[in-house]
Amino acid sequence: MSIYGRALIEVMVAGFAAGVIGVHIVLRRLQFFTVALAHATFPGVVVAYWLGILPLLGALGFGWLVVGLLVVLTRLKQVDGSSLVGVLLAGSFGLGVLLQGLQPRPALDLTSILTGHVVATSTADVATSIVVAVLVLAVLAALHKELVFGAFDPLAAEAQGYSRWLDLLLLLAVEAVIITTVPAMGTILSVALMIVPAITARLWTDRLGLTFLIAGLLGAGSGLLGLTMSDRFHLAAGGAIALTTGAMFVLSWLLAPFGLRRQMQPHGIQLGSTTS
Amino acid sequence: MTDAQPLCIDSLAVAYDRDPVLHGVSFDLSPGSSLAVVGPNGAGKSTLLRAILGLVPVVHGSVSVLGLDPVAARRHVAYVPQADSLDPEFPIDAFGVVLQGRYRQVGWFRRPGRSDRAAAHAALAEVGLSDRARSRFGTLSGGQRQRVLLARAIAQNARLLLLDEPFNGVDATSQQLLIDVMGRLRANGVAIVISTHDLAFAHLACSEACLINGHMVGFGTPDEVLSSEHLAHAYGPAVHSLDNGTTVIAAHTH
Amino acid sequence: MLSEPFMQRALLEVLILAVVSGCVGTLVLVRRHAFVADALTHTMFPGVAIAFFAGQSLFVGALVAAVVSTVLLTLLSSVRRVDDDSVLALLVATFFAAGVVVVSRRASFTSDLTSLLFGHLLTVDRSTIVQSALVTVVVVGVLVLIGKELVFRSFDPEAFRALGYRLLLLDAMTDALVALVIVAAARAIGTALVVALLVTPAATARLVSDRIPIIGLVSVGLIAACGVAGLSLSYVASVDHDVRVEPGAAITVILTLVFGVLATTTLLTRHRRRIAA
Numbered sequence: 001m002s003i004y005g006r007a008l009i010e011v012m013v014a015g016f017a018a019g020v021i022g023v024h025i026v027l028r029r030l031q032f033f034t035v036a037l038a039h040a041t042f043p044g045v046v047v048a049y050w051l052g053i054l055p056l057l058g059a060l061g062f063g064w065l066v067v068g069l070l071v072v073l074t075r076l077k078q079v080d081g082s083s084l085v086g087v088l089l090a091g092s093f094g095l096g097v098l099l100q101g102l103q104p105r106p107a108l109d110l111t112s113i114l115t116g117h118v119v120a121t122s123t124a125d126v127a128t129s130i131v132v133a134v135l136v137l138a139v140l141a142a143l144h145k146e147l148v149f150g151a152f153d154p155l156a157a158e159a160q161g162y163s164r165w166l167d168l169l170l171l172l173a174v175e176a177v178i179i180t181t182v183p184a185m186g187t188i189l190s191v192a193l194m195i196v197p198a199i200t201a202r203l204w205t206d207r208l209g210l211t212f213l214i215a216g217l218l219g220a221g222s223g224l225l226g227l228t229m230s231d232r233f234h235l236a237a238g239g240a241i242a243l244t245t246g247a248m249f250v251l252s253w254l255l256a257p258f259g260l261r262r263q264m265q266p267h268g269i270q271l272g273s274t275t276s
Numbered sequence: 277m278t279d280a281q282p283l284c285i286d287s288l289a290v291a292y293d294r295d296p297v298l299h300g301v302s303f304d305l306s307p308g309s310s311l312a313v314v315g316p317n318g319a320g321k322s323t324l325l326r327a328i329l330g331l332v333p334v335v336h337g338s339v340s341v342l343g344l345d346p347v348a349a350r351r352h353v354a355y356v357p358q359a360d361s362l363d364p365e366f367p368i369d370a371f372g373v374v375l376q377g378r379y380r381q382v383g384w385f386r387r388p389g390r391s392d393r394a395a396a397h398a399a400l401a402e403v404g405l406s407d408r409a410r411s412r413f414g415t416l417s418g419g420q421r422q423r424v425l426l427a428r429a430i431a432q433n434a435r436l437l438l439l440d441e442p443f444n445g446v447d448a449t450s451q452q453l454l455i456d457v458m459g460r461l462r463a464n465g466v467a468i469v470i471s472t473h474d475l476a477f478a479h480l481a482c483s484e485a486c487l488i489n490g491h492m493v494g495f496g497t498p499d500e501v502l503s504s505e506h507l508a509h510a511y512g513p514a515v516h517s518l519d520n521g522t523t524v525i526a527a528h529t530h
Numbered sequence: 531m532l533s534e535p536f537m538q539r540a541l542l543e544v545l546i547l548a549v550v551s552g553c554v555g556t557l558v559l560v561r562r563h564a565f566v567a568d569a570l571t572h573t574m575f576p577g578v579a580i581a582f583f584a585g586q587s588l589f590v591g592a593l594v595a596a597v598v599s600t601v602l603l604t605l606l607s608s609v610r611r612v613d614d615d616s617v618l619a620l621l622v623a624t625f626f627a628a629g630v631v632v633v634s635r636r637a638s639f640t641s642d643l644t645s646l647l648f649g650h651l652l653t654v655d656r657s658t659i660v661q662s663a664l665v666t667v668v669v670v671g672v673l674v675l676i677g678k679e680l681v682f683r684s685f686d687p688e689a690f691r692a693l694g695y696r697l698l699l700l701d702a703m704t705d706a707l708v709a710l711v712i713v714a715a716a717r718a719i720g721t722a723l724v725v726a727l728l729v730t731p732a733a734t735a736r737l738v739s740d741r742i743p744i745i746g747l748v749s750v751g752l753i754a755a756c757g758v759a760g761l762s763l764s765y766v767a768s769v770d771h772d773v774r775v776e777p778g779a780a781i782t783v784i785l786t787l788v789f790g791v792l793a794t795t796t797l798l799t800r801h802r803r804r805i806a807a
Contacts, residue, residue, distance in 0.1 A: 027366065031615040032565040035622060052428030061781035076793055077741070079733045086564030086729035087789055094726055094782025097648055101774040111643055115630045142385045149376045154365050159329045160380050160432070161347075188572070189630065192623030199616040206412050208367045242627030249620060258611045365611060
């Protein structure tokens with residue numbers, strides 16, 4: 001298969017899975033956590049490269065370690081969740097830079113880890129991405145109603161006997177999808193595919209099932225379009241894909257039923273306080 | 277199962293870390309009764325509800341729900357949160373929320389079937405919101421949201437209902453409707469625990485009252501328990517008796 | 531090692547940054563603004579990158595990017611369908627992508643990217659130090675003047691608004707302070723690692739104290755101590771052992787380790803207490 005064909009499959013599979021799980025991320029307000037997990041793949045990739053194992057598996061391992069650390073650290077009631085996420089994000093990113101500097105074999109290119117290097121995607125990367133994406137989508141489909149219930153009303157779900165392990169499972173799935181986006185997007189830009197298609201989909205519909213579908217298609221579409229543009233204009237693929245997701249959001253904001261049009265409509269006094 | 281007491285609490289004490297937040301709570305609740313848990317902010321009302329759900333560490337005493345450990349009894353217990361604690365932008369309609377009450381019966385990996393949908397529709401009709409089934413939860417008024425959450429508990433066929441401040445920001449129509457629905461549930465043998473600071477409501481709709489302030493100040497009928505003397509004990513100098521015999525508590529900021 | 535002039539400059543820069551990021555980090559902690567701080571570090575990137583290639587001052591580039599992203603943040607927060615965290619994620623993705631696309635057009639892609647992201651503490655010059663010092667004076671001055679309002683607003687926004695204060699203005703001010711720190715630290719520590727100075731020390735200090743002035747002081751002390759330690763480590767590793775250790779990364783990792791040790795101690799103490807109770 002051609003390099004371009006392989007890259008195309010990689011970004012479209014990753015984009016679809018990221019779009020779908022992104023809806024869960026946005027519903028549960030896990031955006032910052034996702035950003036942190038994406039950063040946390042960096043030291044994992046470096047270590048995997050040292051050990052000579054598939055970089056994606058290193059990224060997955062370290063990401064899951066960070067998920068575990070966060071679960072333990074949330075018992076520290078003095079420090080709020082976002083600060084803990086920030087500590088882990090900064091710490092793992094610093095560790096990645098440190099390890100990258102220490103590595104004996106200088107061949108590992110920092111740029112490709114940080115911003116993606118999709119044309120260097122190996123067949124093993126594509127295969128891993130497809131397996132991971134199919135597994136994650138199957139889990140999300142099987143646990144759909146429980147996961148949505150837990151996102152909407154965590155206390156009532158727990159009161160009905162649903163375990164908090166379900167939340168942990170989702171976090172592990174988020175990390176698994178992140179690693180499928182890393183070859184194309186790098187550790188920092190993968191957040192574009194993980195979150196932007198999902199928030200864009202929310203501007204088009206109120207129906208949850210449709211939100212998942214639109215987000216998945218937008219993710220895959222951004223991958224396709226972004227990769228094509230990067231090929232045509234010789235831009236970094238990760239950057240081009242991320243900018244495509246951004247452009248789709250802006251277009252949707254201008255055109256979609258729940259975007260600018262809804263904002264311009266006079267509506268009644270909004271009850272409740274604004275967030276933050 | 278059905279003849280077991282819905283709720284037996286015996287000298288319960290709950291502590292987070294080493295700080296005790298609630299102690300000395302003992303009472304039994306029989307089927308069809310409704311209990312108002314009354315107390316000032318921070319008295320431990322939500323902690324008591326959480327203890328009944330088995331969500332907080334019990335350091336002393338015991339809680340038994342329908343003759344079972346609270347965790348084992350969870351699927352027979354419905355928790356109704358305050359409507360405004362939920363995300364108003366969440367893409368889910370009223371019917372979808374009510375259907376959540378059926379999930380334990382539906383089971384893992386399966387979609388709700390025809391009988392589940394029928395039960396959810398019936399529950400929505402019970403709270404008078406059949407016409408809003410397809411409205412997004414966040415577009416409903418505060419009172420309507422609270423009614424949808426009660427319908428979810430009805431769809432669950434729970435034997436014990438726990439309601440957290442159900443009358444906060446609720447219009448008069450919805451308030452009356454909630455009270456009527458609770459009456460019908462009690463007639464079917466469902467026991468209800470309501471945390472509230474609305475004393476008038478406690479007198480009106482509850483067969484029992486439990487006054488707490490870090491510990492249990494009193495338990496009995498609302499008339500016995502919510503006497504000015506007890507209230508003064510729980511709330512301190514903010515309690516005033518009016519000439520017509522009603523008791524008011526000076527407004528405190530929430 | 532302190533006889534080397536470049537080490538003296540690096541040390542001075544670290545101590546200045548300790549003061550400014552310790553103070554603003556405390557504000558970030560009480561405002562629960564860690565994500566905003568992180569997002570601003572990323573949105574700053576294209577400004578720095580463009581200024582770098584245009585031969586303009588990085589300071590000005592970062593400042594322009596900060597203003598643009600703060601305005602967009604405020605504008606997009608009014609879309610009700612999209613919550614604030616989503617807006618931040620959107621800005622991180624698109625701004626950083628724009629920076630990457632700009633940098634990727636250059637032949638010296640990798641070395642440029644690295645220097646912009648991770649900084650060059652060992653090659654800071656006099657003018658960078660002067661800039662950082664000026665920013666520190668301004669930021670600390672502002673904090674002294676409106677510190678009590680900022681804390682009040684963080685604690686109880688509703689009551690704060692009820693007293694007639696304007697939230698929007700004060701929030702823009704907070705973002706501006708955070709942005710200024712990132713601008714000041716970008717040259718030395720790099721945009722990607724500044725967040726370690728803004729979040730980790732204050733979170734660590736919070737484990738020690740629940741009084742805001744003490745949290746601020748402890749944060750400043752922690753950054754200074756870990757900064758000196760990281761610099762020394764980097765120096766010893768590269769001069770004596772010929773191993774490349776980025777000073778910014780070393781400082782970050784040491785700060786994180788200190789947090790880890792204190793967090794573990796706190797959790798273990800509590801666990802033991804619970805068993806004893």
